[in-house]
Amino acid sequence: MEAPFHCVLLLSGLFPLSDDVDDGQSLAGSEAAASISRARLATPFTEAGKNKMTEARINECHRAVVKFVVKGLHPFATVDASAFREMIKTLNPKYNAPNRDSLTNHLIPAWCGVEKSNLITELKHVKHAAITADGWTSFSQDHYLTVTLHYVREGQSKDKVLQTRAVYKAQTGIAVAEEIEGILEEFGVKEKVVAATMDNAANINVAVKTLNIFKFPCFAHTLNLGAQKLYNCNTVSNWAARIRSVIVWMKRKATTPQ
Numbered sequence: 001m002e003a004p005f006h007c008v009l010l011l012s013g014l015f016p017l018s019d020d021v022d023d024g025q026s027l028a029g030s031e032a033a034a035s036i037s038r039a040r041l042a043t044p045f046t047e048a049g050k051n052k053m054t055e056a057r058i059n060e061c062h063r064a065v066v067k068f069v070v071k072g073l074h075p076f077a078t079v080d081a082s083a084f085r086e087m088i089k090t091l092n093p094k095y096n097a098p099n100r101d102s103l104t105n106h107l108i109p110a111w112c113g114v115e116k117s118n119l120i121t122e123l124k125h126v127k128h129a130a131i132t133a134d135g136w137t138s139f140s141q142d143h144y145l146t147v148t149l150h151y152v153r154e155g156q157s158k159d160k161v162l163q164t165r166a167v168y169k170a171q172t173g174i175a176v177a178e179e180i181e182g183i184l185e186e187f188g189v190k191e192k193v194v195a196a197t198m199d200n201a202a203n204i205n206v207a208v209k210t211l212n213i214f215k216f217p218c219f220a221h222t223l224n225l226g227a228q229k230l231y232n233c234n235t236v237s238n239w240a241a242r243i244r245s246v247i248v249w250m251k252r253k254a255t256t257p258q
Contacts (some may be wrong), residue, residue: 053094061095066107076100116187119160121187125150130195133219134178135171143167145176147183149193162187173206181211198224 053061065088069078078084080100088097098107123129129151137143146164150157163183170174184190195214198204199221208215229235 004009032075059097061092062107063111065097066111067102069103070108076104079103120187122147123151123187126153126189126192128194129182129189129192130197131180131193132197133256134199135167135176143171145179147180149187149189172205173203174210176203176207177210180207192232 037162038179041107065079077100079097085097088095129149131149133145133148135143135145143166144164145167149160149162152158163186165179165183167175167179171256182192184193193211193213195216196208196211197216197218199218205215208210210256231240
């Protein structure tokens with residue numbers, strides 16, 4: 001009964017077979033035992049663990065994907081495209097890119113929360129600021145209001161889009177003022193805004209007066225209104241029609257096969 005036990009102790013490298021074994025044989029036995037021990041430890045689970053990424057590295061890759069989608073204004077469905085996922089696997093076979101659901105409901109909201117918190121902290125040091133705001137309609141006829149803040153920080157002019165908010169009620173002057181005021185309060189800058197650049201619509205004029213801030217009319221909108229009135233002049237309208245006809249003819253000529 002002693003021999004098997006003695007062999008187990010030998011293979012585990014705890015001590016040599018006997019006191020008569022020389023140093024070379026003892027060293028060889030130890031190396032063999034260590035090799036067997038490593039082989040025993042190399043299970044499918046340990047091998048799988050070698051291919052895993054650290055949590056910090058996964059989060060770093062997630063942030064890179066979110067930044068790619070957000071900064072590039074790519075559709076959220078991009079991350080589900082087979083070509084995109086194939087590219088990610090080619091760049092890093094260990095990384096599993098997030099799907100659209102994870103991107104929409106977890107990663108982007110989390111990143112947005114961090115960026116919003118950082119911006120609110122930065123705006124605490126701003127004394128005065130101005131805003132630009134405009135309402136617009138998407139292709140699906142959804143209505144939105146976007147407010148952008150402009151300020152100077154450490155000698156540099158900065159522009160931050162505070163929010164693009166969906167609006168569901170009639171955009172009267174009072175309603176627009178309440179929506180803008182709510183956004184400014186959310187970022188803690190309501191009392192710091194001293195001026196606004198907005199278009200010349202009647203409801204916008206009422207909103208600015210309600211907010212009690214100075215208004216700079218949008219130059220582009222003012223120019224557009226002037227151009228529209230100019231087109232009402234018969235002479236200008238006739239010349240514009242002729243020029244338009246020439247341009248259309250030139251475009252058709254350029255695309256006609258020779």
